[in-house]
Amino acid sequence: SQTIHQWPATLVQPVGSPLSLECTVEGTSNPNLYWYRQAAGRGLQLLFYSIGIDQISSEVPQNLSASRPQDRQFILSSKKLLLSDSGFYLCAWTTGGGAPNSPLHFGNGTRLTVT
Amino acid sequence: GENVEQHPSTLSVQEGDSAVIKCTYSDSASNYFPWYKQELGKRPQLIIDIRSNVGEKKDQRIAVTLNKTAKHFSLHITETQPEDSAVYFCAANTGNQFYFGTGTSLTVIP
Numbered sequence: 216s217q218t219i220h221q222w223p224a225t226l227v228q229p230v231g232s233p234l235s236l237e238c239t240v241e242g243t244s245n246p247n248l249y250w251y252r253q254a255a256g257r258g259l260q261l262l263f264y265s266i267g268i269d270q271i272s273s274e275v276p277q278n279l280s281a282s283r284p285q286d287r288q289f290i291l292s293s294k295k296l297l298l299s300d301s302g303f304y305l306c307a308w309t310t311g312g313g314a315p316n317s318p319l320h321f322g323n324g325t326r327l328t329v330t
Numbered sequence: 331g332e333n334v335e336q337h338p339s340t341l342s343v344q345e346g347d348s349a350v351i352k353c354t355y356s357d358s359a360s361n362y363f364p365w366y367k368q369e370l371g372k373r374p375q376l377i378i379d380i381r382s383n384v385g386e387k388k389d390q391r392i393a394v395t396l397n398k399t400a401k402h403f404s405l406h407i408t409e410t411q412p413e414d415s416a417v418y419f420c421a422a423n424t425g426n427q428f429y430f431g432t433g434t435s436l437t438v439i440p
Contacts, residue, residue, distance in 0.1 A: 247426055249428075257432075257433075258419070258430055258431070258432040258433050259374070259419065259430045261427075261428075264426060264427070266426055305373060305374070309428075316361065316362040316379075316381050316423070317362075318364045318376045318379055319364065319376075319421070319428055320376070321373040321374050321375070322373060323372075323373050324372075324373050326371075
């Protein structure tokens, strides 16, 4: 069966520090991968999605970036965090390769607090 | 792009009553509509989904209906229980993209 791992679970970082969040998926090949952010009590904001290695689409231009160095690995990064980057970051995957009607499966999330 | 609207934003019901959450979408190319339940501090989890060639789907106390002509779909929870209290999100899928509603906070009062 497929599983998604996301770490760390919680993170407290000072303003201006770098960020690296990692997500890996097991049990599937060529998944579509997504990074979402959720502010407290709010909805799901799509940040990036990827349909393959080095194929990344950015939905929200800001100080965040994403990379997919391997088929089942998705990394969210920042060179300098802002206070507004605080939130709950969720990695998700769905079946790729053009397979229709496949649900998103979310990781457990990373709660980031920028101080 | 797709725009998904969700109502109500908050909903309180007595235990045992039914709850209905409604969503509308704008892109007729959307063809898959999942619903997620998110408990406080946890990840969203899929509870039910419906494809565009189906009008209704039921799984125990949960049902979803889809009206393609009107571009709206609804979640129905019957015989609500306190453990149904959570935030519920609808979504519409077009190609590789998932567009989410803004969420409904459901409270079931014992």
